[in-house]
Amino acid sequence: MSATRSAVAPGSQTALRRANKQRLLTELDAGTSLSQATLARATGLSAATVSNLVAELERDGEVVVTHGTTNGRASRLIDRHPERRPLALGLSLGTKFARVAVGTGETVLDVRSEDLRSPGQPAVLQEVADLARRALTDVGGRLEQVSGAVMALPAPVHRGRIAAVQVPAAWRGVDVVAEMSELIGVPVRVANDANLGAVALAHHLGTDAPVAFVKWTSGIGAGLAVGGAALEGGGGMAGEIGHLTARRPGGRVCRCGRTSCLESVASVEAIRESASIAVSEELDEAGLIARLQAGDPVVRRVTQEAAEALAEAMGTLTVLYNPSVIAVAGPLVHYVPDLVDELRLHLRRAVTPALEQETELVLNPLGGEAEVRGALRVAAAPERALLS
Ligand SMILES: [Zn+2]
Known part of the structure; x- marks a missing residue:
């Protein structure tokens, strides 16, 4: 959710607070645990402000705070709550197998592949979708958390449209983007596999x-x-x-x-x-x-x-x-x-x-x-x- 869409008047204390929370969440969305000091450095906010905002975010269930020790000193590590973090899906359809990766911005949580049961046939899209759903479930994620999905295809792709002129007979008339989005339940974009x-x-x-x-x-x-x-x-x-x-x-x-x-x-x-x-x-x-x-x-x-x-x-x-x-x-x-x-x-x-x-x-x-x-x-x- 973007702070600029908020109903709160821009420039108000509430709007500023919300924008600052969003900045902290954006840092955490990459998927690595960060200390309050690191968050302060990354956002330019003061340590006191970060501490306050983290407490609020923890109360709202947006982040999880772990207490530990670093080099013998007490430290607090902040993570995005597993059920709130945005997830992304990478899909790859080869000639013989499908591969799927689930992750956050910087962290790959799961990569798996499977031999295709019906290679060369449009039915493989269902196989990719099933694999993606299983991977998502196994990392404890839900479809609602998926912010984006991209599928790699062994075909020229331009601005999300498959530009191949020599489409194999079995695939003629299949709208891969629409079909895949429907099967997985999130909008899927396509791109050329070598480019990716x-x-x-x-x-x-x-x-x-x-x-x-x-x-x-x-x-x-x-x-x-x-x-x-x-x-x-x-x-x-x-x-x-x-x-x-x-x-x-x-x-x-x-x-x-x-x-x-x-x-x-x-x-x-x-x-x-x-x-x-x-x-x-x-x-x-x-x-x-x-x-x-x-x-x-x-x-x-x-x-x-x-x-x-x-x-x-x-x-x-x-x-x-x-x-x-x-x-x-x-x-x-x-x-x-x-x-x-x-x-x-x-x-x-x-x-x-x-x-x-x-x-x-x-x-x-x-x-x-x-x-x-x-x-x-x-x-x-x-x-x-x-x-x-
Ligand atoms: Zn040629």
Whole structure:
């Protein structure tokens, strides 16, 4: 509730008191226990005022005060009451599983994932909603406390609308935003998963510099964060490096209709197909990874060629945005981490020496939780809205 909406005349003692209480609550909404001294410092209020207001807030059930000792001295720690604190929901829908995170501004209270029972079908929305409700219940939260929910989708999203032109047949006519909001019972916003991965990465690294989050999965895409917010671009397609042209002999038709898109030669799916032909055996993704881990020289070579094409695209991204960090995510780098060295080697050749020194290419430090953590972060703080 905003103090400016109050019926009390602005400038009155009551209005001031209410505004000051709200400032204390805003500090506590981030989710960490704070001492009265810290609250005084953070709000600029005097220690006596904080002490008075905290007593009132405790009486009203808004905060909980714990008495303890810090360095041998008696101390009071203030927390938001668990049933009053605003909660946020981060949701992530991948091709094979759903993930959910519940938290307050800075604190992640619960992250969980589940394999989808009906992958590729609109019924997965119900599965995501069920998972979210269970996570919320397990942290002792209620739906009324949820101030925001954001869902990460593997599709271009612009200002909350899914901008994909190639919607799979099963999803045609499904209004994902309306359906998801209805199923969970709170308004849900959607955002591109790689963009949210970039938001989480920037937060994890504690940087405002541009960072890129590259997904090397059954498709290829990159998300960019600048100043901690995702750069969506004019139509939600900034960073869609999977559709950069990668001139390779025998370029295939991409799902976008073009030939020689990076994705059609270097996605995990394209590697799997090429490797299957090369070894005269139909490999699935697990089989591909097993061969790479075992050091199969033919499968390794197929993957190296793909890595080279991907690194060239990362080079373009690096020249355009000069990211301080590029994190690569996906099953191949996760299970065969030395492929990151391969990417690094080729990226070095794709950019100038000066850029190369300024750009760190790393394995995604957040694992599978990057996207859902980014979603939670944007849900908890709408001011971290995506830049478009
Ligand atoms: Zn394409």
